[in-house]
């Protein structure tokens with residue numbers, strides 16, 4: 001089977017599984033994926049009756065192009081089939097474990113420590129640790145653990161968190177993990193809105209058959225992977241992935257520019273009464289704020305790799321955001337703000353303050369997020385929603401900023417800016 005993937009949602013199916021399928025077509029046919037759902041059995045119910053087959057449809061304007069993907073061999077729901085999952089993770093043929101478990105799936109406290117109150121409730125850590133034990137005892141080689149989530153330095157973070165887990169729960173495995181496993185960082189990029197019944201009905205009409213596991217996306221796709229693997233891997237470069245020595249400049253640009261703009265559009269857009277990204281980006285009251293965030297605030301904080309052109313990147317992002325065929329819901333992006341905002345906005349704010357520069361767009365976006373937490377756009381979906389909503393309702397914007405990001409703040413620890421600097425940023 002080769003690959004076990006944690007978090008087999010729409011994003012994985014339109015991205016890593018799609019790359020693997022293309023690499024298989026180009027000759028690497030031995031790589032198949034076991035898709036794992038950690039909590040909900042929905043995807044398994046959709047995919048199993050179709051033997052793991054599904055279509056990826058790229059949409060832009062009136063254009064639609066569908067590809068049948070056969071890279072997913074099987075899907076399982078971890079709590080129902082934990083023995084099988086651990087056996088597969090420990091199988092010598094499994095060389096790579098990939099992850100799209102979303103930011104909160106890594107179970108970090110706001111300070112970035114592993115939150116042990118959450119690791120035993122449906123996280124990947126216990127399965128991985130048990131499989132590592134079996135591999136080490138049987139003398140089987142280590143795994144490449146490849147995070148594909150939007151965290152800064154996702155590989156480094158995954159490694160740090162697994163270390164913390166092992167230190168507490170299986171300290172005797174630490175040396176084996178350090179010596180045998182690798183955690184490359186990767187930048188993943190493809191806009192994949194949650195599929196709707198209407199999307200699937202439209203596709204069924206076009207294909208003349210139903211695909212319950214269909215996913216819909218944009219024509220654009222990018223995957224930049226740190227070339228640091230414990231063993232073999234599919235030649236994903238045959239499908240257009242880039243294998244590089246250091247992904248940080250790509251990752252930082254993507255998080256601060258694409259994802260930073262996305263979150264700003266989500267909160268500013270919902271507050272202005274929009275539903276979709278393409279509506280928010282064509283609202284001329286919002287577009288300059290978002291352009292300013294990307295071009296004037298985020299771009300100057302990023303050290304580029306040779307050939308990386310951030311002005312052109314910003315232009316291409318604006319173009320991708322206007323793709324009205326995607327119907328990318330703002331509410332989808334607005335979820336889990338507390339897990340996303342540090343790497344999307346706060347790092348930009350911090351770097352600009354160090355250069356003595358104001359960040360009017362980030363501040364406007366933060367204020368829109370605060371209004372979101374105050375319930376202005378309806379229910380708030382966030383692991384810290386109770387705590388944050390209560391605070392937001394009781395506080396003015398500047399005092400809320402201090403209680404969130406100030407020295408003793410709820411999200412302090414993920415970044416480093418003094419209370420005075422923070423006050424100054426909100427006063428400007």
Ligand code: CS2
Pocket residue numbers: 150188189190191192258259262263332333334340
């Ligand atoms: C979005 C991302 O939901 C979100 O938070 O910003 O899923 C975004 O669409 C992808 O990272 C694009 O690659």
